[in-house]
Amino acid sequence: xxxxxxxxxxxxxxxxxxxxxxxxxxxxxxxxxxxxxxxxxxxxxxxxxxxxxxxxxxxxxxxxxxxxxxxxxxxxxxxxxxxxxxxxxxxxxxxxxxxxxxxxxxxxxxxxx
Amino acid sequence: xxxxxxxxxxxxxxxxxxxxxxxxxxxxxxxxxxxxxxxxxxxxxxxxxxxxxxxxxxxxxxxxxxxxxxxxxxxxxxxxxxxxxxxxxxxxxxxxxxxxxxxxxxxxxxxxxxxx
Numbered sequence: 001x002x003x004x005x006x007x008x009x010x011x012x013x014x015x016x017x018x019x020x021x022x023x024x025x026x027x028x029x030x031x032x033x034x035x036x037x038x039x040x041x042x043x044x045x046x047x048x049x050x051x052x053x054x055x056x057x058x059x060x061x062x063x064x065x066x067x068x069x070x071x072x073x074x075x076x077x078x079x080x081x082x083x084x085x086x087x088x089x090x091x092x093x094x095x096x097x098x099x100x101x102x103x104x105x106x107x108x109x110x111x112x113x
Numbered sequence: 114x115x116x117x118x119x120x121x122x123x124x125x126x127x128x129x130x131x132x133x134x135x136x137x138x139x140x141x142x143x144x145x146x147x148x149x150x151x152x153x154x155x156x157x158x159x160x161x162x163x164x165x166x167x168x169x170x171x172x173x174x175x176x177x178x179x180x181x182x183x184x185x186x187x188x189x190x191x192x193x194x195x196x197x198x199x200x201x202x203x204x205x206x207x208x209x210x211x212x213x214x215x216x217x218x219x220x221x222x223x224x225x226x227x228x229x
Contacts, residue, residue, distance in 0.1 A: 043117075043203050043220030044156065087155060099146060099207060099216050100169055103155030 004088045009108040012078045020073040020107055022088030027068050032091050034101070035062065035073045037084040044087065044103075047073065083111045115140055117206050117221035125227045126194050134189040134224045138206030144168070145187040146218060147179060150201040162187055163209070191226075199228045 005023040012018040024033065035047040048055055048062045050071070055062040061074040075082055085106040091099075118137045126132050138145050144163045148156035158171035162181035176192040185206070191198055202225075205218035 041222070043205070043223050044218075045220065046217045049217075085155075099144060099161055099218070100158045100171065101146075101148075101156075101205075101218060102158065103148075106155055 004090060004104050006086070006088050006104060006107045008105065009110065011110045011112065012075075013112050014080060015077050018075040018078045018082070018109065018111075020075075020086050020088075020109065021070065022072070023070045024088070024090055025069045027090055028092065030092050033062065033064060033068075033071050034089040034091050035060070036087045036089060036101070036103075037082075038087070038106070039081075039084045047086070049091075078109075078111045080111050080113060083109055085109070117204060117219050119202075119204055119221040119224050121224060122222070123225045123227075125229065127229050128194055128196060130194050130228075131190065131192045132194060132226060134191075134202050134204075134226070136187045136189070136204030136206075136221060138185045138187065138204075139219050142206035142208055142219070143185050144207045144209060144216070145181055145185065146205045146207070147187070147189045148203040148205065149173070149198075150203060150223070152200070156203055159189070194228045196228050199226060201225050 034049040036044040038044040048060050050062045063072045085108050087103050087106040089101050117139050120135045146161040147159040150156040159173050160170040161168045165181045178190045181187045201223040203223045205220045207216045207218045
């Protein structure tokens with residue numbers, strides 16, 4: 001599996017935007033970029049995914065670099081409920097990954113009131 | 114729509130014992146994946162079951178085994194427990210794994226296993 005690199009931790013203030021970076025320099029052409037987050041004492045939950053184009057949904061936006069070697073998860077207005085561990089995951093849709101998600105260490109996001 | 118549920122919530126076992134963890138998948142989902150999450154680490158893929166058959170396995174020894182039932186619920190069995198098996202065990206359900214472009218996984222809250 002191609003590897004991702006994320007900062008160990010980041011901090012934000014409530015109601016401010018948060019940009020969570022992820023580097024994936026060995027990404028292949030069929031790798032989708034997925035983001036999951038894990039709130040305290042819960043299982044991970046899906047946030048967003050994309051392949052080449054920037055993506056928006058009700059939770060967040062995903063900005064993907066033109067060379068696809070990096071991406072940024074954007075939370076437009078952080079709330080206290082966004083405090084979680086955020087995982088950037090590459091998933092090869094064309095391979096025999098069996099839907100297996102390979103989680104790294106993730107980024108611990110702290111949101112200050 | 115019922116989400117993914119897991120039982121029990123917590124479990125304490127001693128080294129050498131066997132344990133069975135249970136997972137009910139989200140309505141309409143036919144695929145279940147199991148993950149192990151050690152404290153402070155990201156989840157690690159154990160295996161996936163699709164239509165009652167194992168459909169991929171991570172780097173875990175054979176004493177980790179599973180079952181999927183006709184209603185798509187699943188069990189994770191761990192034999193000969195070791196201290197390092199202490200972890201949060203997560204199950205995730207999804208639709209067919211071979212859908213090509215994407216299959217979002219819906220995770221349960223996990224079972225916290227402590228091995229003494």
